[in-house]
Amino acid sequence: MIPKISEDTTLLEKVEELSGEKIYSCHKCGKCSAGCPIGVIMDVRPHQVIERIQADDWSVLECKSIWLCASCFQCAVRCPKDVDLTKVMEALRLLILRTNVDQVQISEINKEDLEELPPVALVSNFRKSTG
């Protein structure tokens, strides 16, 4: 579900405000996608996420990539233009989470997993996947 923020706010403005990053600094070299440890299974590659924001394409909020990003900061370290894509991904996640659409339902995690998973896994997952 794509949240309607406001008719007169562009996605670019919203993401820049939340992330503090300059989206047009990106010149699409693709280094973020090349180094992303999860990039190969993403439906929209990391550099394409930026591309869609530049194009004010709100459908980027429907892609799986923003939830697959695990905030490992690899892209942030390697970006030659100092665009921290980790923060951009977080901004996109928050646009969804702040409309109260949780990505993980705690009640749906099976009992066996809950008993086995360490607290650090559960806390970090809920911090990233729930509002």
Add this chain to the structure above:
Amino acid sequence: MKSTAKNFEDTTIEVSKALGIELLELPRWNCCGTVYSLASDDLIHQLAPIRNLIRVQEMGYDTVTTLCSMCYNTLEQANQLVKNDPEKLEKMNSFMDSEEDYKGDVTVIHYLTLLKEEIGFENLPVEHPLTGLTAVPYYGCLLLRPEEVSIDNPENPTIMAELLAALGAHVVDHPYKLECCGSYHTVDYKEVVCEKTYSILSSAQNRGAEVVVLSCPLCEFNLDVRQKDLEKELAPMPILYFTQLLALSLGLDGNLGFDSHYVNPEPLLRKKGLLR
């Protein structure tokens, strides 16, 4: 640290005693949140790490050390945020009622850095060198990234390799030493973590590694327990905290928590003559 990574904490306490490092646990610590909040307007999630730094300040100390890579990263990123942005610090200080104001003077240091800088790896009193054991360090993400909080070169760290070499182990380098293990996806995208675990461990195994050494309880769970689903693809690879091998090489008696791992490292350590 208090539950599933108890062996990490226990061995650190024993090692510290043996090295003459006096560690004081914060009497009122709280969970740091485990992941640093990345949004510019989300100060509420910065309160948890900053509150811990206030506890350090209240005790009259200026340095806090952490074991967990995630705690290290969250505390240090929050610390840098408020040090570089006095306006945000002021806003957070005025929000918190019962605590004293955070002054921004606390230093966050990871235990590996503390060992290197305060003791020196070359000065460790190694009694039982890890001779014949081929170990690879696995750094993962949060000791190294983002660059501002990195404890070493973020693209080619050596600190853990230096420690292991000082303990007498044969250390091999491998390209996946800083690759993300999939982190918290272990809850809802288990298959992603299994795939990352396979890449990291098979890369280590191909280079002759017998044990993988790390510093993060979540990486430990992922690389160790997720091997359950990789039994057909991968020979079992023991995963250990660096403090366990340190304790072993310092000749410390007592329970080093080897039996808390899914892949039991004891047969390997016995074979190498490192355990009786």
